[in-house]
Amino acid sequence: AQTVTQSQPEMSVQEAETVTLSCTYDTSESDYYLFWYKQPPSRQMILVIRQEAYKQQNATENRFSVNFQKAAKSFSLKISDSQLGDAAMYFCAYRKDYKLSFGAGTTVTVRA
């Protein structure tokens, strides 16, 4: 079974600053996908960013970027120029054969 670990229950960031969320995972597979999802207070899950394990280049989506270290099984999310709308719970997820395994989540608070 795959295990996804998010060691930071809560993170706080000043508006316009940068915050990095950590995620590690455990797998014996070589081909898989990793995701970061955002869950705002509405509880609608929103895909933030996706990373294919076979790609060495780190994925980027506007202000969101990842640092994917395959050998270390690490997949951190960096949110740059944080905005008030970024406040949410963020989940790291591992996908193999269409099934998603989620980490415990990190609650991000943005200070105005």
Next chain:
Amino acid sequence: GAVVSQHPSWVICKSGTSVKIECRSLDFQATTMFWYRQFPKQSLMLMATSNEGSKATYEQGVEKDKFLINHASLTLSTLTVTSAHPEDSSFYICSVHRGGALVPYEQYFGPGTRLTVT
């Protein structure tokens, strides 16, 4: 617009009764849908994989007789919580898998259903 809908968004039922939650894929046909359960301030836990035209596949520890899943068409999957008890109160989320060349390996999530059992 929304890709996946769930109905109802919030339901309150009495202990011992059954409640049905619907998950609809609005934009495409889905042979595979997933049901998750989320307790307050906790992560999503996969309960089962719903396959159109066949029996659902349940994760370890999930009672298949309590959580009945029916994937009767390519756009609809239902989750029925039978003989509900207060400990079944939770947030239930479905997701729809979409594969193919255009959008590979994407899961679209419904807005969730809050179940409260009194």
